[in-house]
Amino acid sequence: MSVAADGSWLEDLRQLAWEWYHDAPEPSRSVHLWRYTDPAIFRIPEQIIDATPRPGLIAPEGPIPTGIEVLDLVEAAMSRPELVRDRLGAAVRPVAGKLEALNFARFQHGLVVHAPAGVVAATPLTLVSKLGGPRFNASRILVIADEDSDLTIVRSYGAGDRKGEIQANGVIEVFAGARAHVRLIVIQDLQPEARLHLAQRTVADRDARVETIVASLGGAVMKADIGTVLAGKGAESESWGVVVGDGAQHFDHHTVHTHTAGHTRSRFNYKTVLKGHARSVYTGSIRIEKDAANCEAYQENRNLMLEETAHADSIPELEILNNEVQCTHGATMGPIEPEYLFYLESRGIPHDDAVRLFVDGFVTPAFNRVPPAVEASLRGHLAGRMERL
Amino acid sequence: MAPDDAQAQVSRIGDDYAERYGFHDPSEYLKNAPVGISHALVESMTRVKGEPEWMRELRHKALDTFLAKPMPTWGNTGLLNAIDFDKIHYYVRPQDREGRTWEEVPDDIKKTFDRLGIPEAERKFLAGVSAQYESEVVYHSIKEELTKQGVIFMGMDQGLKEHEDIVRKYFGTVIPVADNKFSALNSAVWSGGSFIYVPKNTDVGIPLQAYFRINAENMGQFERTLIIADEGSRVHYIEGCTAPIYSSDSLHSAVVELIAMPGAHIRYTTIQNWSHNVLNLVTKRAIAHENAVVEWVDGNIGSKFTMKYPCVYLKGEGARGEILSIAFAGDGQHQDAGAKMYHLAPNTSSRITSKSISKDGGRATYRGMVRVQPNATGSKVSVECDALLLGTAARSDTYPTMEVSGEAVKVEHEARISKISEEQVFYLQSRGLSADEARLLIVNGFIEPFTKALPMEFAVELNRLIELEMEGGVG
Numbered sequence: 010m011s012v013a014a015d016g017s018w019l020e021d022l023r024q025l026a027w028e029w030y031h032d033a034p035e036p037s038r039s040v041h042l043w044r045y046t047d048p049a050i051f052r053i054p055e056q057i058i059d060a061t062p063r064p065g066l067i068a069p070e071g072p073i074p075t076g077i078e079v080l081d082l083v084e085a086a087m088s089r090p091e092l093v094r095d096r097l098g099a100a101v102r103p104v105a106g107k108l109e110a111l112n113f114a115r116f117q118h119g120l121v122v123h124a125p126a127g128v129v130a131a132t133p134l135t136l137v138s139k140l141g142g143p144r145f146n147a148s149r150i151l152v153i154a155d156e157d158s159d160l161t162i163v164r165s166y167g168a169g170d171r172k173g174e175i176q177a178n179g180v181i182e183v184f185a186g187a188r189a190h191v192r193l194i195v196i197q198d199l200q201p202e203a204r205l206h207l208a209q210r211t212v213a214d215r216d217a218r219v220e221t222i223v224a225s226l227g228g229a230v231m232k233a234d235i236g237t238v239l240a241g242k243g244a245e246s247e248s249w250g251v252v253v254g255d256g257a258q259h260f261d262h263h264t265v266h267t268h269t270a271g272h273t274r275s276r277f278n279y280k281t282v283l284k285g286h287a288r289s290v291y292t293g294s295i296r297i298e299k300d301a302a303n304c305e306a307y308q309e310n311r312n313l314m315l316e317e318t319a320h321a322d323s324i325p326e327l328e329i330l331n332n333e334v335q336c337t338h339g340a341t342m343g344p345i346e347p348e349y350l351f352y353l354e355s356r357g358i359p360h361d362d363a364v365r366l367f368v369d370g371f372v373t374p375a376f377n378r379v380p381p382a383v384e385a386s387l388r389g390h391l392a393g394r395m396e397r398l
Numbered sequence: 399m400a401p402d403d404a405q406a407q408v409s410r411i412g413d414d415y416a417e418r419y420g421f422h423d424p425s426e427y428l429k430n431a432p433v434g435i436s437h438a439l440v441e442s443m444t445r446v447k448g449e450p451e452w453m454r455e456l457r458h459k460a461l462d463t464f465l466a467k468p469m470p471t472w473g474n475t476g477l478l479n480a481i482d483f484d485k486i487h488y489y490v491r492p493q494d495r496e497g498r499t500w501e502e503v504p505d506d507i508k509k510t511f512d513r514l515g516i517p518e519a520e521r522k523f524l525a526g527v528s529a530q531y532e533s534e535v536v537y538h539s540i541k542e543e544l545t546k547q548g549v550i551f552m553g554m555d556q557g558l559k560e561h562e563d564i565v566r567k568y569f570g571t572v573i574p575v576a577d578n579k580f581s582a583l584n585s586a587v588w589s590g591g592s593f594i595y596v597p598k599n600t601d602v603g604i605p606l607q608a609y610f611r612i613n614a615e616n617m618g619q620f621e622r623t624l625i626i627a628d629e630g631s632r633v634h635y636i637e638g639c640t641a642p643i644y645s646s647d648s649l650h651s652a653v654v655e656l657i658a659m660p661g662a663h664i665r666y667t668t669i670q671n672w673s674h675n676v677l678n679l680v681t682k683r684a685i686a687h688e689n690a691v692v693e694w695v696d697g698n699i700g701s702k703f704t705m706k707y708p709c710v711y712l713k714g715e716g717a718r719g720e721i722l723s724i725a726f727a728g729d730g731q732h733q734d735a736g737a738k739m740y741h742l743a744p745n746t747s748s749r750i751t752s753k754s755i756s757k758d759g760g761r762a763t764y765r766g767m768v769r770v771q772p773n774a775t776g777s778k779v780s781v782e783c784d785a786l787l788l789g790t791a792a793r794s795d796t797y798p799t800m801e802v803s804g805e806a807v808k809v810e811h812e813a814r815i816s817k818i819s820e821e822q823v824f825y826l827q828s829r830g831l832s833a834d835e836a837r838l839l840i841v842n843g844f845i846e847p848f849t850k851a852l853p854m855e856f857a858v859e860l861n862r863l864i865e866l867e868m869e870g871g872v873g
Contacts, residue, residue: 039471299791314805317772325811327796332787332817342770342802342809 016087018094026103027114033107042106042234045290045322046261050230051108051206053176057145058115066118067148070137070165074130077160082119082149093121097151100182100210100238108206112147112180119149124158124189133161133192133383140177140203141169147178154189156214161192163383168200168227175203182210185217187241192220194383198390199228201256207233215241215270220378222249224387225260226394236265239273239304249375250279253368253394254287264293271302271333280372281312283319284398294326295336302331308338313345313371315364365395434484437461440586443489447555447589450562453569460575460585467579470705473734473763477677477703486649488587488620507644507673513866540604549633550595551606554622557593564595568626572655572683572711580705581681584620584653591621591652596631596662605634605667605853623654627662627690634665636853643700644673650701654682658690660714665693667852669860671700674730678704688714688743695851696723698733699863707765709738712746712774719748724848727760727792728867736765736797737781741774741807750781753845756792757867763795764813772803783813786844788837788868838868 035052036043064081073079085093103113122134140146154160164181177199185191197205205228213219225231237246252260266275281289295306312321323340345367353363372391376384428442440461444454469478544551550561558565575585596602627633637654650672658664664684672678678701684692694708710719725733739748754762764783785794796813818840826836842849842861849857 302790312802314802314807317775317803317805319805320772320803321800322802323800323811324798325796325813326798327794327813327815329785329787329794329815332790332792334787334815334817336815338796338811338813340798340800340809340811342800343807344805 016083016090018090019083019086019097022098022103023114026110029104030107030110030114033110036106041292041324041326042263044292045288046230046232046259048107050204051176051232053111053145057143058111059143059145060115060117060147063117063142066146067120067136067138067150070135072132074132074134074160076125076128077130077134078121078123078125079134080121080123082116082121082151085121089121092123092153093151096153096182096184098182100184100212101180101208105208108178109180109208112149112178112208116147116149116178116180119151122150122152122160122162124154124160126155126186127157128155129159130161133163133380135163135165137165137167138177139167139169140175140199141171144171144174145176145178149180150182152181152183152191152193154183154185154191156186157188158186159190161194161380161383163194163196163386165196166199166205166227168198168203171200173202175200177203177205179205179207180209181207183212183219185211185213185219185244187215188217189214190218192379192383194221194379194387195223196387196390197223197225197227197231198394201227201229203228204230205232207231207235209233209235211237211246213237213239213241213244213246213273216243217241218245220247220249222251222375222379222387223262224390225250225252225254225262226390228258230259230261232261232263234263234265236267237275239266239268239275239301240270242270242272244270244273246275247378248275248277249378251372251375251391252279252281252289253372253391253398254282254289255284255398256287257285258287260288261290262293263291266293266295266306266308268295268297268301268304268306271300271304273301274305275307277306277308278375279310280375281310281321282315282368282372283312283321284315286318286320288320288322290322291340292322292324292326294328295338296328297331297334297336299330302333304331304334304336306334306336310340311371312340312342313368314342315344368395428489433487435461435464435486435488435583435587439488443587443589449558450566452566453558456570456575457586460582461587463576464579464582464586467576467582469579473705474703474732477732481649481677489589503644504673510863510866513862544602547600547602548597549600549602550593552593554591554593554624555589557624561593561595564626565593565624568624568655568657570655572657572685573653573681577681580651580679581653584622584651584681588620588622588653591623591654592625592635592637593623594625594633594635596627596633598628599630600628601632602634605636607636619650621652623652625655625664625666626657627659627664629659630661631659632663634667636856637666637668638670643671648675648677650676650678650680652680652682654680656684656692658684658686658692658717660688660690662687663691665695666708667695667856669697669699669852669856670704670706671863673700674702676701678706680704680706682706683709683711684719685711685713686717686719689716690714691718691720693720694722694737695848696721696735697848697860698723698725698735699867701733702730703732703734705734707736707738707767709740710748711740711742712748712777713742715743715745717743717746719746721748721750721752722848722851723752724845725752725754725762726864726867727754727756727762729758729760732761732763734763734765736763736767738767739769739779740767741770741777741779744774745776746774747778748780751847752781752783753848754783754785754794755788755841755844756785756794757788759791761793761795763797766798768798768800768802768809768811770802770804770807770809775804775806777807779807779809781811784844785813785815786841787815787817834868838865841868
């Protein structure tokens with residue numbers, strides 16, 4: 010394809026993606042990715058799909074850190090094709106699935122976050138979407154951290170003024186260059202009727218370090234497909250997840266860690282707390298490719314069941330094609346150990362507070378890795394969620 | 399059409415198999431050892447065996463199910479889709495079985511017999527040269543002892559003839575015909591296998607081995623085994639043996655059903671060592687009633703490709719299930735094995751321990767399912783999967799599934815994948831062992847929890863077998 014400097018290349022690709030979306034069958038429930046979540050939940054009447062640009066759908070909160078560029082995605086496609094063209098849709102491919110195609114074709118607001126080589130952001134960049142407005146919301150973020158840069162991004166989905174069902178479709182692509190250090194924190198605290206489909210992929214180059222957290226607290230249904238490709242020798246990835254659900258909330262998190270380069274490490278830890286009729290689905294895979302020698306991979310999924318009516322599914326998968334490897338995974342489901350509660354209650358702590366304390370200790374190790382301001386924000390959201398539990 | 403008519407019509411589907419397919423002279427038909435599967439074959443088989451009407455019906459319906467069911471889309475689709483069902487002999491009458499000569503048996507199989515020290519008579523049987531293993535003397539005294547206890551232990555075909563009431567009550571109740579494509583196939587063309595009934599409160603002191611009453615029927619391609627342990631009884635059944643079983647048939651598809659009545663204890667031990675041309679697609683499942691215990695001890699060493707996931711339905715309160723398995727996948731082999739536990743009643747417990755070794759181009763897959771139903775309060779599950787990778791081309795996969803409802807349950811799953819640590823090898827070398835000896839020792843240590851669960855002579859043979867498989871190994 011010839012490179013048109015006017016950005017029509019993006020228009021053309023978006024048109025193709027729309028056609029692909031239109032013709033693609035619904036996701037098949039026979040594959041793990043959709044085994045426990047009915048794709049019909051994310052079916053949208055075409056008349057409400059609307060790509061009218063909505064600048065402000067993703068709003069930076071607070072000052073943009075010095076040295077970091079935040080650009081409109083469509084404008085950047087015109088003005089900075091060299092930055093955008095090879096990366097957009099390369100980590101979360103439009104043909105990865107129907108909903109990924111829909112996002113590419115009809116995102117209403119997209120941002121490019123660019124950390125030029127060597128830039129170390131002194132403060133986190135916070136990007137907030139408060140979902141009000143139309144029923145269909147689609148946003149897209151492309152993060153490019155050039156070599157030796159250091160950047161923390163908080164992507165927050167907050168409750169907006171819209172009542173009733175909301176369909177939100179989010180895509181986040183992250184490219185961490187050589188020796189770059191990127192922290193990406195996604196906080197989902199949407200209104201109770203909202204449904205969110207999130208696709209997130211990070212590509213980590215040589216000696217890059219990527220830390221991601223997803224805190225899934227609100228909404229009616231959340232389906233997230235989160236992955237990291239350890240593509241450069243020495244790359245490292247740490248992924249944390251915190252899910253707190255009650256009522257009839259349905260969470261479905263899928264993770265993919267692909268080690269394509271040797272001497273890479275991934276560590277992964279998802280904690281789930283469930284009450285009422287809430288359901289958490291975790292499916293995930295670690296894959297060590299044939300040529301990726303000397304990798305380490307750890308995968309852990311722990312589910313705390315606070316009530317009998319809660320339900321958890323866990324499928325942590327490993328595919329190991331190289332023998333020079335250290336790899337373990339674990340999954341547990343169970344209640345709070347009665348001894349803990351007994352101990353706390355014998356010290357005069359009321360039962361509900363004891364449960365809250367335990368849950369706090371269960372999930373917060375995930376929060377220690379982020380800058381204090383971000384940690385405070387995460388704790389605030391969690392405390393709010395626990396109040397409602 | 400009135401609903402009643404419609405229902406009557408539906409219930410009549412498949413009733414006219416005899417009219418449609420029953421025109422062959424069954425013996426004449428089978429004498430020519432037909433290839434391929436058809437209702438005519440099923441009809442001939444069932445008539446030659448002189449089976450009751452219900453079994454005849456069951457076989458025909460099973461064949462329809464087999465033909466209608468799609469091939470699984472997981473496991474190893476390349477090998478599965480390459481099966482040519484039209485080229486397989488589904489039933490050969492014992493008198494038509496063609497004797498193979500000792501010369502036709504591949505050298506590597508002969509070599510393994512040598513190394514394992516298998517007696518001459520047994521070798522010929524295992525290699526398919528003779529149809530009967532001369533163990534009548536041993537078997538006879540055991541048989542007397544069992545008869546005294548009221549234990550029934552015989553071939554499945556004989557079981558159907560002599561104990562039709564029991565067989566009819568339980569056959570296909572644990573693994574329904576339509577459970578999967580290969581259970582349907584087995585139900586249509588099964589032959590051989592064991593039938594065991596242990597009366598109430600009877601402890602069968604010695605392990606029952608198919609080996610004692612071994613004959614070609616027993617090791618068939620489509621064997622069918624049914625074991626019923628009545629209340630408070632106890633039985634250990636051993637299927638197969640560590641020595642390689644040479645078969646020129648490329649498809650082996652067995653169905654094994656176990657029923658442990660309240661308080662009963664069944665242990666079922668298998669060491670699968672088919673020659674490397676065999677696709678081994680097996681369905682094994684047990685039902686454990688109140689306070690019953692079912693243990694599957696399952697070793698997969700041979701075959702080109704195995705799909706086998708022993709399963710326990712913990713149906714009664716306090717039931718316990720245990721699955722202990724090892725898989726060894728050498729170059730060109732794919733062992734897709736695993737375990738399934740369904741907790742359907744309160745206070746049930748289960749433990750799965752899986753060890754796999756992938757060597758050179760081998761691929762070992764653990765595929766598991768643990769489900770805890772909402773009413774299974776107070777249940778406990780523990781799963782442990784360890785995989786060892788030997789050689790750069792080896793591959794190991796872990797696909798566990800856990801579906802858990804309820805608060806008062808405890809589920810734990812762990813898996814570890816590693817290679818043999820150089821430090822360990824170095825340490826053993828410093829004690830005077832060669833590198834190969836050190837690796838063998840480490841591998842034998844790795845599978846020790848499995849070997850410990852075997853009767854001694856099996857454990858010894860298994861260790862020797864692993865030694866053979868490890869020869870020339872890369873670390």
